[in-house]
Amino acid sequence: EVQLLESGGGLVQPGGSLRLSCAASGFTFRSSAMNWVRQAPGKGLEWVSLISESGGSTYYADSVKGRFTMSRDNSKNTLYLQMNSLRADDTAIYYCAKETRLNWGRYFDYWGQGTLVTVSS
Amino acid sequence: DIQVTQSPSSLSASVGDRVTITCRASRSLNNYLNWYQQKPGKAPRLLIYVASTLQSGVPSRFSGSGSETDFTLTISSLQPEDFATYYCQQTYSTPYTFGQGTKLEIK
Numbered sequence: 372e373v374q375l376l377e378s379g380g381g382l383v384q385p386g387g388s389l390r391l392s393c394a395a396s397g398f399t400f401r402s403s404a405m406n407w408v409r410q411a412p413g414k415g416l417e418w419v420s421l422i423s424e425s426g427g428s429t430y431y432a433d434s435v436k437g438r439f440t441m442s443r444d445n446s447k448n449t450l451y452l453q454m455n456s457l458r459a460d461d462t463a464i465y466y467c468a469k470e471t472r473l474n475w476g477r478y479f480d481y482w483g484q485g486t487l488v489t490v491s492s
Numbered sequence: 493d494i495q496v497t498q499s500p501s502s503l504s505a506s507v508g509d510r511v512t513i514t515c516r517a518s519r520s521l522n523n524y525l526n527w528y529q530q531k532p533g534k535a536p537r538l539l540i541y542v543a544s545t546l547q548s549g550v551p552s553r554f555s556g557s558g559s560e561t562d563f564t565l566t567i568s569s570l571q572p573e574d575f576a577t578y579y580c581q582q583t584y585s586t587p588y589t590f591g592q593g594t595k596l597e598i599k
Binding site: 406408415416417418421430431432433466470471473475476477478479480482483484485 | 493522523524526528530535536537538541542545547579581583586587588589590591592593
Protein backbone atom coordinates (compact mmCIF):
# COMPACT_ATOMS: atom_id res chain seq x y z
CA GLU A 372 0.00 0.00 0.00
CA VAL A 373 1.36 3.40 -0.99
CA GLN A 374 1.72 5.77 1.94
CA LEU A 375 2.94 9.35 2.07
CA LEU A 376 3.27 10.89 5.50
CA GLU A 377 4.08 14.57 5.84
CA SER A 378 5.51 16.14 8.98
CA GLY A 379 7.20 19.31 10.12
CA GLY A 380 4.36 21.78 9.90
CA GLY A 381 3.57 24.25 12.63
CA LEU A 382 3.42 27.89 13.63
CA VAL A 383 6.27 30.12 12.49
CA GLN A 384 6.80 33.86 12.54
CA PRO A 385 7.02 35.89 9.32
CA GLY A 386 10.56 35.73 7.99
CA GLY A 387 11.17 32.41 9.68
CA SER A 388 12.05 28.99 8.30
CA LEU A 389 10.55 25.53 8.42
CA ARG A 390 11.46 22.19 6.88
CA LEU A 391 8.75 19.79 5.84
CA SER A 392 9.33 16.07 5.35
CA CYS A 393 7.36 13.44 3.50
CA ALA A 394 8.10 9.81 4.29
CA ALA A 395 7.18 7.47 1.47
CA SER A 396 6.50 3.75 1.49
CA GLY A 397 4.79 1.09 -0.60
CA PHE A 398 6.38 1.99 -3.93
CA THR A 399 9.82 2.44 -5.48
CA PHE A 400 10.49 5.95 -4.28
CA ARG A 401 13.69 6.45 -6.28
CA SER A 402 11.77 5.81 -9.50
CA SER A 403 9.11 8.45 -8.92
CA ALA A 404 9.07 12.18 -9.46
CA MET A 405 7.49 13.94 -6.51
CA ASN A 406 5.62 17.18 -5.93
CA TRP A 407 4.51 19.55 -3.21
CA VAL A 408 1.05 21.12 -3.49
CA ARG A 409 -0.44 23.57 -1.03
CA GLN A 410 -3.90 24.78 -0.15
CA ALA A 411 -4.50 28.01 1.74
CA PRO A 412 -7.46 27.96 4.15
CA GLY A 413 -10.70 27.90 2.18
CA LYS A 414 -8.86 28.21 -1.14
CA GLY A 415 -7.98 26.01 -4.08
CA LEU A 416 -4.98 23.85 -4.83
CA GLU A 417 -1.67 25.47 -5.76
CA TRP A 418 1.24 23.50 -7.18
CA VAL A 419 4.46 24.43 -5.36
CA SER A 420 7.36 22.34 -6.64
CA LEU A 421 8.52 19.24 -8.49
CA ILE A 422 11.64 17.12 -8.13
CA SER A 423 12.88 14.52 -10.56
CA GLU A 424 13.48 10.90 -9.65
CA SER A 425 17.18 11.40 -8.98
CA GLY A 426 16.77 14.82 -7.41
CA GLY A 427 18.88 16.37 -10.12
CA SER A 428 16.13 18.64 -11.41
CA THR A 429 13.76 20.83 -9.48
CA TYR A 430 11.03 23.24 -10.54
CA TYR A 431 9.17 25.85 -8.53
CA ALA A 432 6.13 28.08 -8.67
CA ASP A 433 7.05 31.75 -9.05
CA SER A 434 5.44 32.43 -5.67
CA VAL A 435 8.10 30.38 -3.85
CA LYS A 436 11.10 30.54 -6.16
CA GLY A 437 14.22 31.66 -4.33
CA ARG A 438 12.67 31.00 -0.93
CA PHE A 439 11.79 27.29 -1.00
CA THR A 440 14.10 24.38 -1.79
CA MET A 441 12.87 20.91 -2.56
CA SER A 442 15.14 17.90 -2.08
CA ARG A 443 14.99 14.16 -1.57
CA ASP A 444 16.98 11.38 0.05
CA ASN A 445 16.35 8.21 -1.92
CA SER A 446 18.23 6.14 0.64
CA LYS A 447 15.67 7.19 3.25
CA ASN A 448 12.60 7.31 0.96
CA THR A 449 12.03 10.85 2.14
CA LEU A 450 11.13 14.10 0.45
CA TYR A 451 11.86 17.53 1.89
CA LEU A 452 10.75 21.12 1.46
CA GLN A 453 12.95 23.75 3.06
CA MET A 454 10.95 26.94 3.41
CA ASN A 455 12.75 30.20 4.18
CA SER A 456 11.64 33.83 4.40
CA LEU A 457 8.12 32.68 5.15
CA ARG A 458 5.24 35.09 4.65
CA ALA A 459 1.66 35.15 5.83
CA ASP A 460 0.46 34.08 2.39
CA ASP A 461 2.47 30.85 2.70
CA THR A 462 -0.04 29.73 5.33
CA ALA A 463 -1.55 26.54 3.96
CA ILE A 464 -1.84 22.81 4.19
CA TYR A 465 1.12 21.33 2.33
CA TYR A 466 0.65 18.01 0.56
CA CYS A 467 3.29 15.81 -0.98
CA ALA A 468 2.13 13.94 -4.05
CA LYS A 469 3.59 11.08 -6.06
CA GLU A 470 3.74 11.69 -9.80
CA THR A 471 3.28 8.92 -12.33
CA ARG A 472 4.76 9.61 -15.74
CA LEU A 473 3.66 8.01 -18.96
CA ASN A 474 4.82 8.74 -22.48
CA TRP A 475 1.45 10.41 -23.00
CA GLY A 476 0.74 12.02 -19.63
CA ARG A 477 1.61 12.80 -16.04
CA TYR A 478 -0.61 12.74 -12.99
CA PHE A 479 -0.59 12.72 -9.19
CA ASP A 480 -1.91 9.32 -8.18
CA TYR A 481 -1.12 9.38 -4.46
CA TRP A 482 -1.24 12.19 -1.94
CA GLY A 483 -0.28 12.51 1.70
CA GLN A 484 -2.72 13.69 4.34
CA GLY A 485 -1.07 17.12 4.49
CA THR A 486 0.69 19.17 7.14
CA LEU A 487 -0.44 22.63 8.20
CA VAL A 488 1.96 25.56 8.08
CA THR A 489 0.82 28.75 9.77
CA VAL A 490 2.86 31.91 9.35
CA SER A 491 1.85 34.46 11.92
CA SER A 492 3.31 36.71 14.59
CA ASP B 493 2.72 29.76 -18.02
CA ILE B 494 -0.39 27.83 -19.01
CA GLN B 495 -3.59 29.20 -17.51
CA VAL B 496 -6.43 26.83 -16.74
CA THR B 497 -9.95 28.18 -16.33
CA GLN B 498 -12.54 25.94 -14.74
CA SER B 499 -16.28 26.52 -14.73
CA PRO B 500 -18.63 26.79 -13.04
CA SER B 501 -17.10 27.71 -9.69
CA SER B 502 -20.09 26.21 -7.93
CA LEU B 503 -22.94 23.99 -8.92
CA SER B 504 -26.09 22.90 -7.18
CA ALA B 505 -27.57 19.57 -8.23
CA SER B 506 -29.69 16.69 -7.03
CA VAL B 507 -28.96 13.00 -6.57
CA GLY B 508 -29.40 11.30 -9.92
CA ASP B 509 -28.59 14.40 -11.97
CA ARG B 510 -26.07 14.46 -14.79
CA VAL B 511 -23.40 17.08 -14.17
CA THR B 512 -20.70 18.53 -16.40
CA ILE B 513 -17.71 20.62 -15.36
CA THR B 514 -15.48 22.27 -17.93
CA CYS B 515 -11.84 23.24 -18.03
CA ARG B 516 -10.24 25.46 -20.67
CA ALA B 517 -6.50 25.91 -21.11
CA SER B 518 -4.66 28.87 -22.56
CA ARG B 519 -2.83 26.60 -24.99
CA SER B 520 -3.03 23.01 -26.21
CA LEU B 521 -2.33 20.45 -23.48
CA ASN B 522 -1.86 17.38 -25.68
CA ASN B 523 -4.28 15.67 -23.26
CA TYR B 524 -2.05 16.30 -20.21
CA LEU B 525 -5.17 17.11 -18.22
CA ASN B 526 -6.27 15.44 -14.99
CA TRP B 527 -9.30 15.67 -12.70
CA TYR B 528 -9.34 15.38 -8.91
CA GLN B 529 -12.04 15.23 -6.26
CA GLN B 530 -11.56 16.71 -2.82
CA LYS B 531 -13.80 16.35 0.19
CA PRO B 532 -13.55 18.66 3.23
CA GLY B 533 -10.56 17.90 5.41
CA LYS B 534 -9.22 15.31 2.98
CA ALA B 535 -6.45 15.16 0.41
CA PRO B 536 -7.39 15.32 -3.26
CA ARG B 537 -8.18 12.05 -5.01
CA LEU B 538 -7.31 11.34 -8.64
CA LEU B 539 -10.39 10.59 -10.76
CA ILE B 540 -9.36 10.93 -14.40
CA TYR B 541 -5.95 11.23 -16.02
CA VAL B 542 -4.79 12.06 -19.52
CA ALA B 543 -8.18 13.65 -20.17
CA SER B 544 -10.27 10.49 -20.29
CA THR B 545 -8.67 7.53 -18.47
CA LEU B 546 -10.52 6.46 -15.36
CA GLN B 547 -8.26 5.87 -12.37
CA SER B 548 -8.50 2.42 -10.85
CA GLY B 549 -11.26 2.17 -8.27
CA VAL B 550 -13.17 5.22 -9.50
CA PRO B 551 -16.84 4.54 -10.31
CA SER B 552 -17.75 4.41 -13.98
CA ARG B 553 -20.30 7.22 -13.59
CA PHE B 554 -17.28 9.54 -13.81
CA SER B 555 -15.95 10.24 -17.27
CA GLY B 556 -13.63 12.72 -18.92
CA SER B 557 -13.46 13.99 -22.46
CA GLY B 558 -11.94 16.69 -24.58
CA SER B 559 -8.70 17.56 -26.31
CA GLU B 560 -6.42 20.43 -27.15
CA THR B 561 -7.68 23.23 -24.91
CA ASP B 562 -11.20 22.17 -23.90
CA PHE B 563 -12.02 19.38 -21.47
CA THR B 564 -15.01 18.17 -19.50
CA LEU B 565 -15.66 16.04 -16.47
CA THR B 566 -19.07 14.39 -16.45
CA ILE B 567 -20.82 12.60 -13.61
CA SER B 568 -23.62 10.63 -15.22
CA SER B 569 -25.84 10.11 -12.17
CA LEU B 570 -24.90 11.96 -9.02
CA GLN B 571 -24.61 9.95 -5.84
CA PRO B 572 -24.61 11.39 -2.31
CA GLU B 573 -20.88 10.74 -1.94
CA ASP B 574 -20.09 12.83 -5.04
CA PHE B 575 -20.82 16.14 -3.38
CA ALA B 576 -17.34 17.59 -3.14
CA THR B 577 -15.00 20.03 -4.87
CA TYR B 578 -13.49 19.10 -8.22
CA TYR B 579 -10.28 20.40 -9.76
CA CYS B 580 -8.73 20.06 -13.16
CA GLN B 581 -4.93 20.17 -13.52
CA GLN B 582 -2.59 20.56 -16.44
CA THR B 583 0.71 18.72 -16.33
CA TYR B 584 1.84 19.59 -19.85
CA SER B 585 4.48 21.94 -18.52
CA THR B 586 5.66 23.46 -15.29
CA PRO B 587 4.39 25.32 -13.45
CA TYR B 588 1.69 22.70 -13.27
CA THR B 589 -1.58 24.55 -12.75
CA PHE B 590 -4.91 23.69 -11.23
CA GLY B 591 -8.26 25.10 -12.12
CA GLN B 592 -9.98 27.24 -9.53
CA GLY B 593 -12.22 24.38 -8.44
CA THR B 594 -15.92 23.58 -8.74
CA LYS B 595 -17.87 23.08 -5.54
CA LEU B 596 -20.70 20.64 -6.14
CA GLU B 597 -23.49 21.11 -3.63
CA ILE B 598 -26.74 19.37 -2.94
CA LYS B 599 -29.82 21.16 -4.25
